[in-house]
Amino acid sequence: MFVGTGSDVGKSVLNAAFCRIFMQDGHSPAPFKAQNMALNSFVTAEGLEIGRAQAVQAEACGIPCSVEMNPVLLKPSGDMVSQVVLNGKPAGNKTASEYFLDTNRNALFSEVMKSYNRLAQKYNPIVIEGAGSISEMNLWDKDITNMRVAEAADAATILVADIDRGGVFASVYGSIQLLPPSHRKLIKGVLINKFRGDERLFHEGRKMLEEISGVPVLGVVPWFRDIFIEQEDSVVLDHLKNQPQPGKINIAVVRLKHMANFTDFDALRHVSEVNLYYAENEETLAEADIIIIPGSKNTIADMDMLRQRGLEGVLMRLHQNGMPIYGICGGFQMMGKFIHDPDGVEGNIPKTKGLGILPVETVFKEEKKTEQCRFQFINDSSVTGSGYEIHMGVTNVDGSPLCRLENGETDGCFLNEKTWGTYIHGIFDNASVIQQILRQVKPDILINFSLKDLKEEGFNKLANLVRDVVDMEAIYSFLKE
Incomplete structure (x- = not known):
């Protein structure tokens, strides 16, 4: 499972990378994200709506997308109102307070895990994506998409941090230390994402990060512009x-x-x-x-x-x-x-x-x-x-x-x-x-x-890039635990 120190740290793209890597290595992976908030959506062959990111990740796996890959989709229609799409169908419009305070979170989580279990019966490994930051303490008791999923799925969890935005030491250390002990032990490693420049200049920083966080840095993924991967969040348009x-x-x-x-x-x-x-x-x-x-x-x-x-x-x-x-x-x-x-x-x-x-x-x-x-x-x-x-x-x-x-x-x-x-x-x-x-x-x-050819080229380039900079031996050891 890939979780983040915040939003837009690159979880979706890294998830797609590992989906393609596992497929290339002869496995049968599938993506999963319990709850997605996005205006970028897609329709499955059955006519059910899911987040576009999971449809892209399914393409990286070489399989058709299905509603089990994203059972809850929130589509903002105003500053504080979203349409709730549950299991691919609209379930009404809710304000943020209505969704977080008035919905039965346990029932919603049960629906989420039903989807996960159906996927897990057909595919292995399941490559799970979290949402936003794992350390929003005020939302922990309402969580249906981050560490609660990691715990229920017994997933080896990797924390993704965006070094380009700055503050990577504080964000990694703080994100891990704020977690309760039962969730902290699920964090198996850290991936540093969006690194610009000579990675050798970060060798000392990498060691320091491992010392203060208590978990290994599994890789430093460089910033790239020459690989086409469909993006989920329209924030990319600002660039x-x-x-x-x-x-x-x-x-x-x-x-x-x-x-x-x-x-x-x-x-x-x-x-x-x-x-x-x-x-x-x-x-x-x-x-x-x-x-x-x-x-x-x-x-x-x-x-x-x-x-x-x-x-x-x-x-x-x-x-x-x-x-x-x-x-x-x-x-x-x-x-x-x-x-x-x-x-x-x-x-x-x-x-x-x-x-x-x-x-x-x-x-x-x-x-x-x-x-x-x-x-x-x-x-x-x-x-x-x-x-x-x-x-x-x-x-x-x-x-x-x-x-x-x-x-x-x-x-x-x-x-x-x-x-x-x-x-x-x-x-x-x-x-x-x-x-x-x-x-x-x-x-x-x-x-x-041919957009299809461009996508395939992008998935393969991304997989090769990530393979070169990530400790894949450690990744595969997690899957055997």
């Missing part, structure tokens, strides 16, 4: 160069406050002719060649945010001037005439006006649609691919749909080749779709990009 570049096809993704599934655009970031960036103001939107409005966990609030920032008029003007604009899920809904929420699914605003670009209207419903799909563009049968849907809205289209799905249904709305919207997440993972939108700017472009 991107969010500005246009001359000589490239500039694609601006509108940065929404409640943006969901930002990994929808990972494939576009890796097309050599493309510069993809996230735009929050008129200047950077106007300098784009293509604009995409992404998904949102709170579409009405984000539509109102666009209006307050003055971006509603900017988008309409750019559309009228021939700028290609595409919408995904919540972005598709925003491109319509109106968004209705009569039952308060998203909040207390019953109706808001959309951008009016597409002839559609959306009504939010309590029932959530979560399923994988295959599609073909109706106006161009050469544009095909696969993706997945996650939404609670029903959109009435007074015009032409964009896609025909494999099950015979239609999806989205097609105004013209420069203007369409869809509910399909992952639509830009498909080379034919990328080529369709890029040809609106560069008509002769050919795309032979």
Whole structure:
């Protein structure tokens, strides 16, 4: 099990690394995270929703993802409110106090461990990921995802610390010393993550850390930028160069406050002719060649945010001037005439006006649609691919749909080749779709990009990197205990 001294220390990526290492070594690993808080989610083949990180880790294991890998998912829809997804299905919206104080934590933990045990019957080893910091003392009695899981699973637990943010000695020592003795003894080692520079300069520090913590430092993992692994947390967007570049096809993704599934655009970031960036103001939107409005966990609030920032008029003007604009899920809904929420699914605003670009209207419903799909563009049968849907809205289209799905249904709305919207997440993972939108700017472009190949290359590079710097003999000794 990989636990952390804090959030964003790199647990998810290291978990994926070990999933791939164990698979390469002939084992049958599977990932597990009891509770995930993320707006980046995925849909299993059974139509159940889990955190994207566990879907990525399952790919690293070479197996299909399943709901047992992430039985509890919290999807924030406001500053203090989250949708609770239990065993892949929505279980209502709760404030933080309601979730931590009013839910039956023992019953929830029982559900979590049922999922773990089902996984453990099929796979070995189970590579478990904790959440946030293990030393939030005020949450210990409510814990269903960190050391309580480690204890119940009798997992060899490795503490991950991010040296790049500073304070690594205090964070490692404090995290271990604050634990009660029964949990402290489960910590078998420490991994130092995100190290920049010459690792030899940390040799003395490594010995000192081992002396004060009482556990071995199993490895120092360097900071890397040249390995592609899908990320879970949109905090990574803060490290991107969010500005246009001359000589490239500039694609601006509108940065929404409640943006969901930002990994929808990972494939576009890796097309050599493309510069993809996230735009929050008129200047950077106007300098784009293509604009995409992404998904949102709170579409009405984000539509109102666009209006307050003055971006509603900017988008309409750019559309009228021939700028290609595409919408995904919540972005598709925003491109319509109106968004209705009569039952308060998203909040207390019953109706808001959309951008009016597409002839559609959306009504939010309590029932959530979560399923994988295959599609073909109706106006161009050469544009095909696969993706997945996650939404609670029903959109009435007074015009032409964009896609025909494999099950015979239609999806989205097609105004013209420069203007369409869809509910399909992952639509830009498909080379034919990328080529369709890029040809609106560069008509002769050919795309032979494979996201699957890029992912496989990333998993293998990551596994090799971690193998080189981690005491794998010690890791395997833990599995034999």
